[in-house]
Amino acid sequence: MSQTLQDANRYLEEGTNSSTLPFAVHLDLKVIDPDTIRELTQHAEGADRDEFALEALKIGVLALRRASSSFDADYIKRETDRLLDTMRRQLEDHTRGSQEKLAGALKHYFDPESGQFNRRVQQLTAKDGELSSLLSESLDGDKSKLAQTLFAHFGEQSPLMKILSPDQSNGLLATLRTNVEGELSKQRERILQEFSLDNPNSALTRLIEQLTSKHGSLSKDLQGKIDEVIKEFSLDKEDSALNRLVTRVNRAQETITREFSLDNDQSSLKRMKTELTTILEAHVKTNAEFQEEVKIALEKLDTKRKTELRSTTHGNTFEDAVLSFLHDDAARRGDVVEATGNCTGLRKNCKVGDAVVELGPDHVAAGAKIVLEAKEDASYTLKKARDEVAVARSNRDAQQGIFVFSRHSAPPEFEALARYGDDVFVVWDAQDPQTDAYLKAALEISRALCLRSNPETQRDTIDWTPIDKSVLDIEKRAENLEMIRKSAETILSSGGKIIDRVDKDKKGLLRQFTILSEAMSHIKELLGEP
Incomplete structure (x- = not known):
């Protein structure tokens, strides 16, 4: 998407x-x-x-x-x-995986009960362990390696003890004493000479001379350095460090003030404001153009709809909507719908009858025809409609007729559904799905009435009472629905009761459809239809 x-x-x-x-x-x-x-x-x-x-x-x-x-x-x-x-x-x-691996590795080596490290330490430090055996072999007893080594190097007969013996004139102690005394005497004489003022080359003499010369230079240089530092922090000197710092700060402040000033056309703030204003104006212009285009398109659609309402084209549109409804209904029942509004019928040069519904083979009265005449014309009264549907039945060789009024042009005193003889008159609105029940009821009544005109169904064994009662009940409930609709348009406070009543009548209407269908199925069985 x-x-x-x-x-x-x-x-x-x-x-x-x-x-x-x-x-x-x-x-x-x-x-x-x-x-x-x-x-x-x-x-x-x-x-x-x-x-x-x-x-x-x-x-x-x-x-x-x-x-x-x-x-x-x-x-x-x-x-x-x-x-x-x-x-x-x-x-x-x-x-989580790294922590689990690290914990497993640490547990493998350092677990108090089963860790490899603890077992290895126990093996080394045990009483009979490797470390105890090694130390015992190397250190324990006179015959150990350590004892033998020490005896060889430090025993009474060892060369070291012979050299260290004080009884020998050429021994180590005698030689060491003689050498140490000689070296100490030399070092004492040398130190005394370095700290003697009689020796001009002694360290003490040189130290006193350097201190004397450096004290004067240090005092002079220190005063010069202090004077230079004072000059660098003076505002009276143009090239001082403090003066240069103040100049740079003032220059930076002026630059910042200039960049954020709306009076300067070249400032960043001014350029940003100009750019934002341009973008906003473009958006406002685009929104206005879009709203104007939508407004013009909607006005065209509204003008076109009003023009259709005033012209005959809208009547053709209503007829097309009725034909579409008939096709959808017939597809579910197996009937055949034919648009005949532009075709001449049995009468010479007569095109009355907009559509003909021929009942399918699954119906008891298969082959029977119902003609429909759809009008969205306010000039049609009930009498004129009855005359025209009678002509349509004759012109299309139909057994039943249905005249469909548009709600926008139906006579105000006419009910939503009424039957006069072989013809059914119904008010329908293509834009309101709630009125589909009226047109379905009209088609169902006409299908049921087709049984009376079928010669094969004229038998004494057929009980027409359920069909007649169902047709009357459908007419009554359709009138109730129309009354409820009118009441709902004017009395909003009783909307809950009205909805309940509509639901009850709708359920009753569907129940009568079922009864009517069962009665027709029973008739079909009596006639021996498959």
């Missing part, structure tokens, strides 16, 4: 250069969305429907252009959060 929006956004951005656009783009689309199909079928097939589809597509493209920028930001934020969450989980898994 995001890739499609990105492609559309890229196409819209590229489309801003009119030199890259083709003169026209041909689209061959298959629409499957129910809401879109409902809106498209309200317009006549051809140029009318194409114009409506183009206007709707233009509005959708404009809306998509507006929504793409915010959608991209939301998509980037969502993908970033998902990436961070994935990295966090991977780091947590890696940390």
Whole structure:
């Protein structure tokens, strides 16, 4: 979905250069969305429907252009959060795995009960262990290696003891005493000479001379250094360090003030304000243009709808909606629907009868015909409608007739559903699904009445009472629904009771449909139909 929006956004951005656009783009689309199909079928097939589809597509493209920028930001934020969450989980898994491996390794070596380190230490430090054996062999007893080594090097007969013996004149002690006394005498004489003032080359004499010379130089240099430091911190000297620091601070302050001043056209703040103002003005202009385009498109649609209401084209649209309803209903029942509004019937040059429904082979009265006449014309009264549906039955060789009034043009005193003889009159609104029950009831009544006109069903064994009662109950409940609808439009305070009543009547209406269908199935069994 995001890739499609990105492609559309890229196409819209590229489309801003009119030199890259083709003169026209041909689209061959298959629409499957129910809401879109409902809106498209309200317009006549051809140029009318194409114009409506183009206007709707233009509005959708404009809306998509507006929504793409915010959608991209939301998509980037969502993908970033998902990436961070994935990295966090991977780091947590890696940390947990590393800790488990480290704990296992430490436990393998340092566990108090089963650790390798403890077992090795116990093996070394045990009473009969390797370390005890080694130390015992090397240190314990007169015959140990240590005892033999010490006796060889430090025993009474060893060369070392012979040299250290005080009884020998050439022994180590005598030689050491003589050498130490000689060296100490030499060092004492040398030290006395270095600390003697009679010797001009002694260390003490040189130290006194250097201290005397350095004291004067140090006093002189220290005073000069102090004077130089005082001069560097003086504001009276133009090239002093403090003066240069103050100058740089003032220059930096002036630069900052100049960059953040709205009076300076070249300042950063002024340029940023100008750029933001330009962007805001462009957005305001774009929003105004978008609103104006949408307003113009909606005005065109409203004007077109009002024009259709005033013209005969809207009547054709209503007839098309009735035909569409008939096709959907017949597809579920196996009936055949034929649009006959533009065809001449049995009467010469007579085209009365907009559609004919022929009952399918699964119906008891298979082959029977029901003619429908649909009008959205306020000039039609009930008498005129009865006359026209009678002509339609004769012209189309139909056994039953249905006249469909549009709610926008139906006589105000007419009920939602009524039957006069072989004809059923119903009020239907293509925009209101609640009125579909009336048209379905009218079709169901006509299908049931087709049994009476079928010669094969004229038998004494057939009980017509359930069918008659069901038809009467359908008519009554349809009247109740219409009364409830009118009450609901004016009395909002009793909406709960009205909804309950509508639900009850709707359930009763569906129950009567079931009874009617079961009665017809029973008749079918009596007639020996498969």
